[in-house]
Amino acid sequence: MTILFTDPFLDDFGVWPLAYAPYGGSDFGELAAIAAAVGDGNADTFYTAFTDMAARLATDAASAEAAGYLDSARELxxxxxxYYASSYHPIYGTPVDPRLVHAFDQQAAELSRGLALGDSPGAPVRIPYDQTSLPGYLVPAPGCAGTKRPLIIFTNGYDATVTDMYFASAVAAGRRGYHCLLFDGPGQGEMLIHHRMPMRPDWEHVITQVTDWAASCAIVDAQSIVLSGWSLGGYLAPRGAAGEHRLAAVVADPGQWDVGATMTALATAMGVSAHQAAHPETIADAALAEMMAVITANPKLNWSIVKRGFWVNGVDNLRDFLAATLRYTLAGIGREISCPTLVTAAENDFLSKDADRFVAELGDRATLVRFTAAQGAGMHCEMLNRSRYNRTALDWLDATVGSGPTGSSPTRSGPALAG
Structure with missing residues (x-):
C-alpha cells in the first residue's frame, strides 16, 4: 500500500519528509503537491518535482531574508x-548522476543558510580526520549557544543526509537542551559524493577522532558526550562505542549486531549454501549471475545493493559486496561497549532482527525498547512516527546522562522503557 506516491518504490522515498513535519521540516500539503506532480512518473519526474518545490522555497527564503523576516527565512x-535532499534518493548510486551532485550541493547550501539564522545559529565545522577532514555542523541547543552542556553526536547510515539527521533527531534533542554535532563520515554525504571515500566497518576509527574534536569544544561537557546512530548507524554507533570509552551513552536505532548476517541470509534465500554465503569467494560465477538476475529484477533490491551498496562500499560486483558486508559485525568487539546503550527494534523492520541478540550480548548495559505498527511506528527508524521515537530516546537519555547545565546525573543506567 502506498501513502502518497503511485509507485511503491518512489513512495518509500517520498514519504520520508513526513517524519520531519513535527519539527518544521515538511508540510503534508507540500508533499501531496509533489506527489501530484509526480503522478505516474518515474525517478526523473520525482527528482524534478522535489527540486522544483525546493527551488521555490529557496527563492521565498531569500526574499524573506532580504525583507528582514528571519524566522520565516530560516524555516524556508x-x-x-x-526537499533537495529527498529529490535524489531514487537516483542514488553509481554511475553518479550529475543531478545528484547538484541537489546534494543545494541541500548543503540551504541547510547552512538556515542554520546560520536564529538565536542559536548552527556553525559548519571541519573535523580533523586522518589526512583530511570531515564536514559537520555544531548546533547549540536553543538559547544555550554559549553554555557548556551535554552533546549528542549523530551518525548517519548509508544514504541519508545531514539535513535528514537534523530534522529526524537534532531538532528534538536541541529542545531538550542537548547540543548536537552532525557530520558526514567515510561513505556518507560529502565524503562519498565529492571525495569518493568508501565506508569502513571499524567506525571506532572515525568516532575516536570525532570525539577528540568534540571534547575540545568550549560549549561541550566532555563527560556527557552521547553517540546516536540511525539506520546503518544502528551498527556504526555501537561499533564506535566499542572502541571509544569516553562516551556517556550510545543509542542504536535499530540495534544491529551483525549486518553481514542479513546479507548472508539473503544469499541463502537466493539458493547458495550457508558456507558459500559466509565465504563469497567460493560462490560459482554462474550462481552469482543468477543472484544478480534476481536482484536487478527487483527495483528495491537493485537500488539497495547494486546502486547504493556497491557505491558506498567502493566495490563494483556482487562477490566483493557480499565480502564487504561480512566485515560489519560486532562479534569479538561489541562486548567492549562500556557505556549504557539504548537498543531499538521496530516491529516491521527486518534490520531489527538482531535486537534481542544485541541486548543478550550486553546484558544490563543495554535497554531494549520496541516500537509497534499499532503505534504507527513499526517501520524502519519509526519514520512515520519519529516523534514517538524521539520522546522515548530522549527520556532515556535524560535519565541516563541528564540534560542539566553540566549533564550530571545521579545514575548512569537507563530505565526499562516501552515504546
Whole structure:
C-alpha cells in the first residue's frame, strides 16, 4: 500500500519528509503537491518535482531574508534543504548522476543558510580526520549557544543526509537542551559524493577522532558526550562505542549486531549454501549471475545493493559486496561497549532482527525498547512516527546522562522503557 506516491518504490522515498513535519521540516500539503506532480512518473519526474518545490522555497527564503523576516527565512531555507535532499534518493548510486551532485550541493547550501539564522545559529565545522577532514555542523541547543552542556553526536547510515539527521533527531534533542554535532563520515554525504571515500566497518576509527574534536569544544561537557546512530548507524554507533570509552551513552536505532548476517541470509534465500554465503569467494560465477538476475529484477533490491551498496562500499560486483558486508559485525568487539546503550527494534523492520541478540550480548548495559505498527511506528527508524521515537530516546537519555547545565546525573543506567 502506498501513502502518497503511485509507485511503491518512489513512495518509500517520498514519504520520508513526513517524519520531519513535527519539527518544521515538511508540510503534508507540500508533499501531496509533489506527489501530484509526480503522478505516474518515474525517478526523473520525482527528482524534478522535489527540486522544483525546493527551488521555490529557496527563492521565498531569500526574499524573506532580504525583507528582514528571519524566522520565516530560516524555516524556508531548512525546508528547501529537505526537499533537495529527498529529490535524489531514487537516483542514488553509481554511475553518479550529475543531478545528484547538484541537489546534494543545494541541500548543503540551504541547510547552512538556515542554520546560520536564529538565536542559536548552527556553525559548519571541519573535523580533523586522518589526512583530511570531515564536514559537520555544531548546533547549540536553543538559547544555550554559549553554555557548556551535554552533546549528542549523530551518525548517519548509508544514504541519508545531514539535513535528514537534523530534522529526524537534532531538532528534538536541541529542545531538550542537548547540543548536537552532525557530520558526514567515510561513505556518507560529502565524503562519498565529492571525495569518493568508501565506508569502513571499524567506525571506532572515525568516532575516536570525532570525539577528540568534540571534547575540545568550549560549549561541550566532555563527560556527557552521547553517540546516536540511525539506520546503518544502528551498527556504526555501537561499533564506535566499542572502541571509544569516553562516551556517556550510545543509542542504536535499530540495534544491529551483525549486518553481514542479513546479507548472508539473503544469499541463502537466493539458493547458495550457508558456507558459500559466509565465504563469497567460493560462490560459482554462474550462481552469482543468477543472484544478480534476481536482484536487478527487483527495483528495491537493485537500488539497495547494486546502486547504493556497491557505491558506498567502493566495490563494483556482487562477490566483493557480499565480502564487504561480512566485515560489519560486532562479534569479538561489541562486548567492549562500556557505556549504557539504548537498543531499538521496530516491529516491521527486518534490520531489527538482531535486537534481542544485541541486548543478550550486553546484558544490563543495554535497554531494549520496541516500537509497534499499532503505534504507527513499526517501520524502519519509526519514520512515520519519529516523534514517538524521539520522546522515548530522549527520556532515556535524560535519565541516563541528564540534560542539566553540566549533564550530571545521579545514575548512569537507563530505565526499562516501552515504546
Amino acid at each position: 531555507h531548512l525546508r528547501a534543504a529537505v
